[in-house]
Amino acid sequence: MNFSRRDFLQKSTAVATGVPLLMSMDIDYCEAATATPPDLSMGFPENAIRLNWNENTLGPSPLAIKGAIAGLKEGYRYALGSLLAPLLADYHSLDKDWVLMGTGSTELQRLAPATHLNEGGNVVSSLETWAGGLRVAEHMGVDVRRIDLIEEKGFAYDIEGLLNAVDDKTQMFIMVSPNNPTGTSLSYQELKRIADSLPDKVLFVIDEAYADYLPDNWGTGIDLLKAGYKNVLVTRTFSKAHGMAGLRSGYGLGHPDILKRITQFGCGPASTSIVAFGAIQGALNDIGHARQTRSYVERTRKFYQQKCETLNLHSVSGPSPFMMIKTGNRTSEIQQALKNKKILVGNGKSWNVPDYLRVSYGREKENEVFFRTLATLL
Ligand SMILES: Cc1ncc(COP(=O)(O)O)c(C=O)c1O
Incomplete structure (x- = not known):
């Protein structure tokens, strides 16, 4: 880089912020600094x-953006994601101990098998679905049983087939509702039927990344939690209807014992960036x-x-x-x-x-x- 310090000071917007501090510390940042805007294309062509x-x-939401910007200015601070739990608990009318923040819901989807599966067990899920935690289960060498959706019925879930695949070695049962890529959505009666059929020791994981698109009053996994089912983990996200995919903001809802087990491996207090921390508060103020x-x-x-x-x-x-x-x-x-x-x-x-x-x-x-x-x- 052939920038002199003077060139840089004239050209860089950093003059107003960090530069005087760096100068006073006598750090020759000019060698490394460039005025090039960051590339956020993710490798896709321009105007793709x-x-x-x-x-x-x-x-x-504009309020989420405002919250994110406020968080960004505090970017030198760590955020305590667990402080968001009471807000989400309020939003879903649950107790705050039933909420766990993650770096996107993917973190929870992956940690659920990592913390709840043992060698020799099996997982039951569907074939035409978002694999989320299933890859982790496969990687762990666990028997993963994936049942076809029924194409002739508009890709309905084969609940009968799924439940038939459950045996005494089943440790986890994973559903996505609404499903990616088929959009198939389970009714509360279907969710309840599954929950009632599963032995208590089986963790029923319900990925509800797209639940915000369901009609009002559509029963979801959260209603199972409210009805007292203790072996259910629901994952939700701000990535989809809230438009915050890049902010990596998701959360899990379930019995505190399940959530505690997950925190042994991740979803710790530092799983939420302070930018997401601000944005989530803004999003919750603008449902x-x-x-x-x-x-x-x-x-x-x-x-x-x-x-x-x-x-x-x-x-x-x-x-x-x-x-x-x-x-x-x-x-x-x-x-x-x-x-x-x-x-x-x-x-x-x-x-x-x-x-x-x-x-x-x-x-x-x-x-x-x-x-x-x-x-x-x-
Ligand atoms: C069904 C499903 N679950 C989870 C995710 C990822 O969610 P997050 O961004 O919260 O990690 C996706 C992303 O496309 C998805 O389709």
């Missing part, structure tokens, strides 16, 4: 239409934002359904912010052709549905461009 990662393109997101997703789903009908394409979706579109044995070819045009979508083979594209709803313009382009590739 990113419909591949189930992100909420409406972004976070209307997540509701607006839900309305947007409902509208967009209808738009996608109409477009698929016009193009004579079969589609599968639920309340969650994405749709599976059947493109048969041309799926990978079409995905690549879209990618060549800087439109990124998921390939169902990642979730064992290779005949489908999985398309996350984007902004209105992006959705229109996607369908216009898809039409040219069929």
Whole structure:
């Protein structure tokens, strides 16, 4: 770097903040410092239409952004994520000891098997689903039993088949509702049927990353907790309806004994960054934002359904912010052709549905461009 200290001081916005301090410490930071903005493209081309990662393109609530910025200014401090537990407990009408913060809900999904499975046991879950903690279970050498969803019934869960796979060695039963990628959602009666069928020693993990998109009053795993089931762990996240995927803010809800066991390996007080700590408080003060997101997703789903009908394409979706579109044995070819045009979508083979594209709803313009382009590739 051929910057002189004077050049740097003239050009850098850092003059107003840290530079005088660094100068007084006689640190020659100029060799390393650059004025280049950070690259946040994640390796995707400029102006790419990113419909591949189930992100909420409406972004976070303005209050969450405000909270994040306030947190950023305190970035030199550690945050005590556990202080958020009472807020979330209030929000869900649970006791604060029943809440555990994680670096995204993924941390909890992965730690649940890591802390609750032993050699010789087995896990029961579905095949066409987000693998979350299942990879950890597989890595641990545990027998993972994955049951097909029923395609002829619109990818309904095969609850009978799942429960039949449970035996005296089963230690964990994992469901995703609403499911990724099919959108399949379990009713309270179905959840209760599963919970009632499982022996108390089996941990019933319910991944509810997309629960904020369900209609009001839809019974979820949280209602099982309120009904007194002590072997249930529900995971939730701010990544989806709250538009905070990059802030890595999730949490688990369950009996304190389950949560305590998880904290032996992670989800400690330092699992929440202070930026997320501020943002979560803002998001909780603006639940209307997540509701607006839900309305947007409902509208967009209808738009996608109409477009698929016009193009004579079969589609599968639920309340969650994405749709599976059947493109048969041309799926990978079409995905690549879209990618060549800087439109990124998921390939169902990642979730064992290779005949489908999985398309996350984007902004209105992006959705229109996607369908216009898809039409040219069929
Ligand atoms: C079903 C499901 N669970 C969990 C996650 C990840 O959530 P988080 O960002 O909270 O780790 C995803 C991400 O796409 C998901 O689809």
